[in-house]
Amino acid sequence: MASQDALYEEAAGEYSAALERLAGSYEFDRDKCRDLLQDIHLAIWRSFERFAGNCSLRTWVYRVAHNVAASHAIRHRRAGKRPLVSLDDVDDLTVSADSGDAFDQQQSLERLREFIQQLNPLERQVILLYLEGTDAVGIAEITGISAGNVATKIHRIKKILAGRFGRGDRHGK
């Protein structure tokens, strides 16, 4: 088994961009995002003390990272903010109005981040893993939700994304 340092080197090399995207989806503020990212990296490094190779490095890293982020979301949820919602309630959400320039990727990204940030931690994790290209089985392994349940959620996510991010293109074409 590789050493704690070597495992961290490998994980950081492989997943640093994904971890940045994860932290960015929990914190818009640049400094807070960096703090969260540091916490995630520290937790991953510490966790490798116990890594026995029972799962893939990717699963392990994502589990630790998402758990740190989920704890962060619970602890730092500001009072007075709208409650976090489930994917099933997503139709009731208000997102920023479409400016008409649906091709603007930056705007689409901001809308996507805004949408993700309104979801409860577990479903936020499912959508983030889906966007990172993880399949239903992989998401189930990381989250602990059954693969069937994940598949249902992914189906819902696809529908929502198509509704929200497909509309602009159809208008544009």
Add this chain to the structure above:
Amino acid sequence: MENDDVAALWRAQSSEGFRMSNEEIRNRIETMDRKMRRRTIDGYLIFATITIFLGGWMFVDRNKLEAIGAVLTIIGYGYVAWQIRANRFRSYSSDASGTLEHLRNELGRQRDFHRLGSRFWWRMLFIVPGPLVFFAGFAQAHPEVIRMIRFEVVSFVVFALSAIPLNLWMARRYQKQIDALARLQEEA
């Protein structure tokens, strides 16, 4: 935009390539440990100061009620200092369990913190009576300030009592979230 395009757009976000060297991580952990040790020492210092002050005060006024209050306060803060000592090795979270389990534990911890009978409430139970008895004794020994002390004590009691429903409400909120997770697992 197709779903695959949305996912591709998500993954194409510019990255700073943030990573920490092993050396940086060790330094940061050392700094965090140092901060925690410092906080523990600060806790001991507060306890020592309170003990010296109240211990000395018992010989100034020589009022029985004040002396009982002082002893109760020292015991209460002693309990807190003991808890600080007991928790000083608690490590930072690096949980690698599934998120469902992690969230349940995390929410459970938050709920238990607010629930009656939690360590927080025991701490309150140890800390609060001592100063109240002490101030009652102080008012007995110095009747000229009785109105001010009465006002302070009543405000304190009202404030402390209002914390009970607030915390119970928080505990119920966390329990609802735990129940939602349990339903999700049952659906599986």
